[in-house]
Amino acid sequence: MEKPFDLAIIGGGINGAGIARDAAGRGMSVLLCEQGDLAQATSAASTKLIHGGLRYLEYMEFRLVREALIEREVLLELAPHIIWPLTFVLPHAKEMRPAWMVRLGLFLYDHLGGRKRLPGSRSLDLRRDRVGAPLKDDYRKGFSYSDCWVEDSRLVVLNALDAAERGAEVLTGTRCTQARRTDNGLWEVRTEPVDGSVHPRVIRARALVNAAGPWVTDVLRDVAGLNRPAGLRLVKGSHMVVPRLYEGDQAYILQNDDRRIVFAIPYERQFTLLGTTDKPWNDDAADVAIDDEERAYICRAVNRYFKAQVRPEDAVWSYSGVRPLYDDANENVSAVTRDYVFDIDGGEAEGTPPLLSVFGGKITTYRRLAEHAMEKLLPLMGQEGENRHAPRRWTATAPLPGGDMPGGDFEDFLAKLRSQRPWLPPELAYRYARAYGTRVNGLLGDAGGLGELGTDFGGGLYQAEVDYLVRQEFARTAEDVLWRRSKLGLHVPRDTEDRLREYLGGTTRADDEGMAAK
Known part of the structure; x- marks a missing residue:
């Protein structure tokens, strides 16, 4: 049987991806399991703001607003x-x-x-x-x-990408069907590809994170077999x-x-x-x-x-x-706290491997949530004060993939891209710079003209970009490409999705799970 992971994470939204990145950067071995696509549910359905939440001041959420405002910058x-x-x-x-x-x-x-x-x-x-x-x-x-x-769904993808580049294993289209504690102090976790393409896999982990978002209580009950208080609104x-x-x-x-x-x-x-x-x-x-x-x-x-x-x-x-x-038992749904809360079961003191479940949270504070999750988990794993998983905090100064622009100057970066690749139409150059930042050359490679980017699927979507998204960013379906890695679904011709689906070699869900076209 393969070596145990330090951490197994259920859920590929912003919280799961953020925790995976933080843990992998500390030197931990990490497995992230997502039943659909990254950011397929709540994390891609936000208002797409990094904000403190002006209206939360009215509900006296001063700590949350302060943390969010600091994270904003x-x-x-x-x-x-x-x-x-x-x-x-x-x-x-x-x-x-x-x-x-x-x-x-x-x-x-x-x-x-x-x-x-x-x-x-x-x-x-x-x-x-x-x-x-x-x-x-x-x-x-x-x-x-x-x-x-x-760009909310891209924020999730870039966190997962950075986690993978730091050694994490990221599984999309893979459902976690069972998680049980073993006698040797580990979690035994069973995963199954949704499409049945390969046999189920059983891995072991020293700690488990439940970041399943709206399904967090379902995972507690149906996957982990635990009867915990609901705590979910x-x-x-x-x-x-x-x-x-x-x-x-x-x-x-x-x-x-x-x-x-x-x-x-x-x-x-x-x-x-x-x-x-x-x-x-x-x-x-x-x-x-x-x-x-x-x-x-x-x-x-x-x-x-x-x-x-x-x-x-x-x-x-x-x-x-x-x-x-x-x-929080507030009758007004608009006043229900947007702060995050951890539910913890087990740990070294109890002689059982820990399970940390995430309730609530805002996309703005995901990075701090991930730091706090690690601060809670490490002592429960018997690693408080050890140097094996270091540094303790590192994500506040490490740019996300593509974000390492000198001085954070996007306009200067865009100008240089247009100078280096004058054959790119201005609108396409802008979109590439916004989506991929300094990783754009990994997409464009040695191309010296639009004709070298491969098949034109319409609306500015070329084969080189699709191949990059599949190769680097975990994309599998037409919806992954058109609605989460980008919003090209709003711009491309009607036949683009069918052509793209044929190119990717598979069918996808008719309804995009929470994202419905008119």
């Missing part, structure tokens, strides 16, 4: 290709929160996290400032502040993508009469991303999809502020996800 340094600053405009509605409350919240937001790189908040005269032009004339006063945009969030509503690269944060907020964000050059919603969810997280009530809710909030009006039928794409929040 850390992550901006580590991945300047897939994370960049974004200005938000908050129109003031007199019937909502009073102006003094908004100013106080923005003052705290500016100062809680030791802001360094991002501009501070300021007041706006929407009658004179260009950002007021798309808004109805009723809105004369507003505020602006800064957060960051993130599933909350559904949905988004709509519509043709571009306004000019400019600013986003808007819109206060609604239920004290929630809805975002309007520039998306994929030609579109505007609208959302999100908060609804209790009690069914299978794999079956989640936007409903008519959510469409109407988003449209109503947007139409309250914008001159250009939107209808549910305007959506070119919609997606939904289920947030696996820690159940």
